[in-house]
Structures are given as structure tokens and as C-alpha cells.
Amino acid sequence: xxxxxxxxxxxxxxxxxxxxxxxxxxxxxxxxxxxxxxxxxxxxxxxxxxxxxxxxxxxxxxxxxxxxxxxxxxxxxxxxxxxxxxxxxxxxxxxxxxxxxxxxxxxxxxxxxxxxxxxxxxxxxxxxxxxxxxxxxxxxxxxxxxxxxxxxxxxxxxxxxxxxxxxxxxxxxxxxxxxxxxxxxxxxxxxxxxxxxxxxxxxxxxxxxxxxxxxxxxxxxxxxxxxxxxxxxxxxxxxxxxxxxxxxxxxxxxxxxxxxxxxxxxxxxxxxxxxxxxxxxxxxxxxxxxxxxxxxxxxxxxxxxxxxxxxxxxxxxxxxxxxxxxxxxxxxxxxxxxxxxxxxxxxxxxxxxxxxxxxxxxxxxxxxxxxxxxxxxxxxxxxxxxxxxxxxxxxxxxxxxxxxxxxxxxxxxxxxxxxxxxxxxxxxxxxxxxxxxxxxxxxxxxxxxxxxxxxxxxxxxxxxxxxxxxxxxxxxxxxxxxxxxxxxxxxxxxxxxxxxxxxxxxxxxxxxxxxxxxxxxxxxxxxxxxxxxxxxxxxxxxxxxxxxxxxxxxxxxxxxxxxxxx
Numbered sequence: 001x002x003x004x005x006x007x008x009x010x011x012x013x014x015x016x017x018x019x020x021x022x023x024x025x026x027x028x029x030x031x032x033x034x035x036x037x038x039x040x041x042x043x044x045x046x047x048x049x050x051x052x053x054x055x056x057x058x059x060x061x062x063x064x065x066x067x068x069x070x071x072x073x074x075x076x077x078x079x080x081x082x083x084x085x086x087x088x089x090x091x092x093x094x095x096x097x098x099x100x101x102x103x104x105x106x107x108x109x110x111x112x113x114x115x116x117x118x119x120x121x122x123x124x125x126x127x128x129x130x131x132x133x134x135x136x137x138x139x140x141x142x143x144x145x146x147x148x149x150x151x152x153x154x155x156x157x158x159x160x161x162x163x164x165x166x167x168x169x170x171x172x173x174x175x176x177x178x179x180x181x182x183x184x185x186x187x188x189x190x191x192x193x194x195x196x197x198x199x200x201x202x203x204x205x206x207x208x209x210x211x212x213x214x215x216x217x218x219x220x221x222x223x224x225x226x227x228x229x230x231x232x233x234x235x236x237x238x239x240x241x242x243x244x245x246x247x248x249x250x251x252x253x254x255x256x257x258x259x260x261x262x263x264x265x266x267x268x269x270x271x272x273x274x275x276x277x278x279x280x281x282x283x284x285x286x287x288x289x290x291x292x293x294x295x296x297x298x299x300x301x302x303x304x305x306x307x308x309x310x311x312x313x314x315x316x317x318x319x320x321x322x323x324x325x326x327x328x329x330x331x332x333x334x335x336x337x338x339x340x341x342x343x344x345x346x347x348x349x350x351x352x353x354x355x356x357x358x359x360x361x362x363x364x365x366x367x368x369x370x371x372x373x374x375x376x377x378x379x380x381x382x383x384x385x386x387x388x389x390x391x392x393x394x395x396x397x398x399x400x401x402x403x404x405x406x407x408x409x410x411x412x413x414x415x416x417x418x419x420x421x422x423x424x425x426x427x428x429x430x431x432x433x434x435x436x437x438x439x440x441x442x443x444x445x446x447x448x449x450x451x452x453x454x455x456x457x458x459x460x461x462x463x464x465x466x467x468x469x470x471x472x473x474x475x476x477x478x479x480x481x482x483x484x485x486x487x488x489x490x491x492x493x494x495x496x497x498x499x500x501x502x503x504x505x506x507x508x509x510x511x512x513x514x515x516x517x518x519x520x521x522x523x524x525x526x527x528x529x530x531x532x533x534x535x536x537x538x539x540x541x542x543x544x545x546x547x548x549x550x551x552x553x554x555x556x557x558x559x560x561x562x563x564x565x566x
Contacts, residue, residue: 255285406460
């Protein structure tokens with residue numbers, strides 16, 4: 001029988017409710033799927049971006065430089081081609097560095113004349129048989145001659161005198177000659193040998209096993225274990241007092257650059273051999289005083305390490321924005337603009353980097369200001385390129401301020417660079433990058449370090465970047481690529497001290513080997529003498545006089561070195 005009208009209505013309502021619930025469930029599922037698709041697209045874009053970056057690091061160039069000539073288009077077209085345009089190039093003056101002559105390049109080298117004499121049979125005239133007379137020497141050519149290293153065994157023979165008259169009475173009076181203090185008692189190590197090992201290990205970046213092979217070619221069978229012991233003892237016993245004094249002087253400066261790089265120590269208590277340790281780098285800023293560069297080995301990257309090393313320092317610390325430096329007390333942190341620039345550079349796809357016509361930071365050609373870009377030019381540029389252009393403009397302005405005194409430099413910065421920063425921050429605030437993308441990381445980095453990025457404006461002695469510290473980190477990284485790891489903590493600490501001596505000597509423009517040799521020559525007698533340590537600092541007049549020229553281990557020896565003028 002047909003259902004009653006009311007029952008039909010109820011059944012129809014139930015069907016409608018079920019359909020409505022099903023539609024609502026479908027809408028919810030569709031919404032979730034759309035969200036999932038959006039997230040997957042974002043993830044796909046980020047993974048592709050990461051993959052491209054890995055490919056660039058593995059197969060491509062790692063340089064951040066991009067070159068151009070003024071008048072070229074700043075923007076690639078969609079098909080990757082740059083349209084031909086006619087542009088008026090503003091005339092500019094470029095000072096070309098004069099090429100050095102051979103005489104200038106070889107001016108510091110000693111000269112030895114080789115006289116080529118006429119043979120005895122040819123010293124008589126072919127026509128009259130008269131004996132020929134000397135006329136002159138004619139210079140034919142100049143060549144460079146290198147004498148390889150020579151290893152000698154030096155035996156110290158001590159003269160002993162005895163009184164003959166006292167000897168008759170059976171009570172002989174004996175006088176012995178003074179001898180130089182040995183570098184390492186009961187060891188054949190000398191100042192020249194240890195400095196040779198240190199120089200080749202940490203300056204030439206030759207590992208011990210290669211030095212061992214080279215020594216064998218010189219006739220010396222010197223095991224690598226012995227070289228390592230000499231290196232460690234020489235650094236900890238004789239270089240460490242100078243290192244500590246330079247540390248004290250560094251803390252008295254107003255500006256310090258800081259950075260850190262990884263290293264590996266095989267035998268360290270409480271750590272696995274494959275674990276990562278760190279070599280920290282600290283150096284003085286452009287304050288007009290003698291430069292100081294110090295390395296400090298630590299087992300980790302905790303902010304307590306720079307806090308302890310810089311205890312007592314109250315000034316400005318230029319760094320890369322690593323949060324660990326926030327633990328350093330009573331300092332003003334200055335974040336590196338080059339790191340900010342690098343973030344935007346990495347956010348540009350690899351293909352566009354190759355087509356990009358942005359000027360590199362040291363370019364002598366004027367850089368187009370981002371604010372002067374036309375709307376059409378803006379549309380063809382991605383945000384990362386605009387951010388890079390702002391950073392390039394700051395570096396180009398800085399290039400024109402080199403050589404100014406700090407106060408004038410600060411005034412020019414406030415006049416020329418603050419407007420660039422204001423436009424840059426307005427540009428950053430207007431961006432809404434895809435979450436997790438490299439552009440988002442660049443924008444987040446800039447926002448998180450907004451204050452510290454601009455702190456360099458407080459002092460004209462500050463630099464726009466922390467590249468000075470990064471270059472010193474690179475010096476260690478090149479050596480690390482060769483020796484791979486440190487065997488012990490004492491070896492890592494000794495390396496930090498030796499690298500400090502070498503890099504400080506380089507910064508003070510003195511002969512590195514001669515400096516290491518001179519310090520080892522005098523320190524056995526003066527390592528506990530504060531005045532002696534002061535004289536052996538790399539910027540002292542005594543050191544400049546003896547270590548500015550060529551290497552000399554023959555005239556300046558332990559037996560005739562003399563005394564320090566203290």
C-alpha cells in the first residue's frame with residue numbers, strides 16, 4: 001500500500017539530510033584536498049629549489065659574483081635572451097694599475113754575478129798574435145736560480161779550559177764556554193727545523209706525511225710523529241705566551257670581527273671521533289692599530305665559547321648573525337650585510353643567475369638604483385633580484401667611501417646609505433613569499449637582523465661585511481682540506497696558536513717563516529720575560545727590522561743571535 005503523505009515527507013527529508021551531509025562531507029574533503037595540493041605545490045617548489053642549489057654546489061660555480069657593463073639590460077626576457085638596446089654610457093675614469101717590471105719584481109732578491117771568462121787559448125789576437133787586454137763585462141741575461149733546502153747536522157763543541165798551575169796542586173780550576181739554550185732538551189729539534197715544519201704545515205698546507213716524504217728526499221728520515229710533537233711543543237711552550245699577550249691587546253680594541261668554522265678531532269674525551277668541533281676566529285677591525293688575528297679551538301658551537309673568549313671586551317662585534325654571539329655581554333653586535341646579500345643571491349634560480357646582469361659588489365661601474373626601475377622592469381624581475389640589487393647598491397657606495405677618515409665616512413654613510421635602507425625595508429615589508437622558500441628565508445633573515453644589519457652606521461670604522469673574518473676562516477679551511485683532522489686536542493690547540501701567529505704576521509706584512517724562526521730563536525731564554533714577549537710581537541720595531549726582508553737562517557743563528565734590547 002502507498003505510504004501516507006506524512007511518511008513520504010519524512011522519508012524525503014531524511015534523504016535530503018543525508019544528501020546534505022554527504023555534500024558537506026564532500027565540500028570538507030575538497031577543501032582539505034585543495035589545502036593539501038597547495039602544500040604539496042609549495043613543498044615541490046621548495047624541493048626543486050633545494051635540488052637546484054645542490055646541483056649548483058656540486059657541479060656549478062660557488063661564486064656570488066655577477067658581472068655586467070653599464071647600459072646592459074638588468075632583466076632577462078622570458079625566453080632567456082637579453083634584447084638589444086641602445087644606451088648612452090656615462091664617461092668614467094678608470095685608473096689602470098701599472099704592470100711591474102722584472103727589476104721591480106726581483107728587487108728584493110740577492111744578486112750573484114757569474115763571470116764567463118775567455119778561454120786561455122783564445123786570449124791572443126788572430127791577426128797579430130798579441131795578448132788581448134780586458135775591456136769590460138757585458139751583461140747577457142739574468143736568470144733565477146733556486147737552491148733546494150739543505151739539512152745539516154750541527155754539533156756544538158763546548159770549549160773547556162783548565163788552570164795548569166792549580167792542576168799541579170791536584171785542584172784544577174775549570175772554565176766552560178757558554179752554549180745556546182736548546183729549543184727542546186735532549187732533542188735534535190732546532191728553531192729552523194721546527195719553524196720549517198710549522199711553516200709548511202700551516203702556511204703551505206702540507207700535511208705531515210707529505211713533509212715526511214720531502215724530508216726523505218733531503219736525506220733526513222724524520223717520522224711524522226716527531227714532526228707533530230715538535231709542532232705541538234713549539235706552539236704550546238714558546239708561542240703561547242705571545243698568543244696570550246695578543247689576546248689581552250685584542251680585548252682592548254673597540255671593534256672585533258668574529259667567525260667560526262668546523263674541524264674534527266679524533267681523540268677527545270667525551271666525543272666520538274666523527275663528531276664536529278669548531279675553530280673560532282677573532283680579529284681586530286679597521287681601527288688604525290696593528291692588526292691581530294687569533295684562532296681559538298673549542299669542542300662545540302655554543303655561545304658560551306665566544307662569551308668566555310671575549311670576556312672583558314666592550315665594543316662592537318661584527319659577525320654573521322649566529323645567535324650564539326647574543327651571549328656575549330656588553331657588546332654591540334654588527335651583522336654582516338654580505339650574509340644578507342647571499343640569502344637573496346641563493347633565492348635566485350640557477351638559470352636566472354646565469355642570465356642575470358647585476359653588477360658584482362666590487363664593480364667600478366655605477367649600479368642602477370632599485371628605486372629608479374620602471375614598472376616594466378620591476379615586472380620582469382623576481383623579488384630576490386631586487387633584494388640583491390639593494391645590497392649591491394650599498395656595497396657600491398661603500399667602495400666610494402674607502403680611504404675616508406672614520407668621522408667623514410660615518411657622515412657620508414648616514415647621507416647616502418640610510419635612504420637605501422629605508423627603501424629596502426619598505427620593499428621587504430611588502431613581500432609575502434611562499435613559506436619555506438629561499439626567498440622566505442632571505443626575508444626572515446633580514447627582518448630578524450634588522451637592527452644589527454644597520455649597526456655598522458654607528459661607527460665609521462665598522463665594515464659593511466664580515467668578510468675579513470671569513471677570509472681567515474678560509475685560510476684554515478684550505479689547510480683542513482689537506483690534513484683532514486686533528487689527532488688530539490693539544491694538536492688542535494697548537495694549530496690555533498700557530499695559525500694565529502701566521503695570520504697576524506701576514507696582516508702585519510712581515511716574512512712569515514722568518515717571524516716563526518726569530519720567535520723560536522729567542523723564546524727559550526725570554527718566554528718568562530714580559531718585556532721580551534713585548535719585543536717579539538709581530539709589529540715591534542725589532543721584529544720589523546729582522547723579518548721584513550728575505551729568509552735568513554745562516555747569519556742569524558742561536559750562537560750569534562745576540563740579546564733582545566730590553
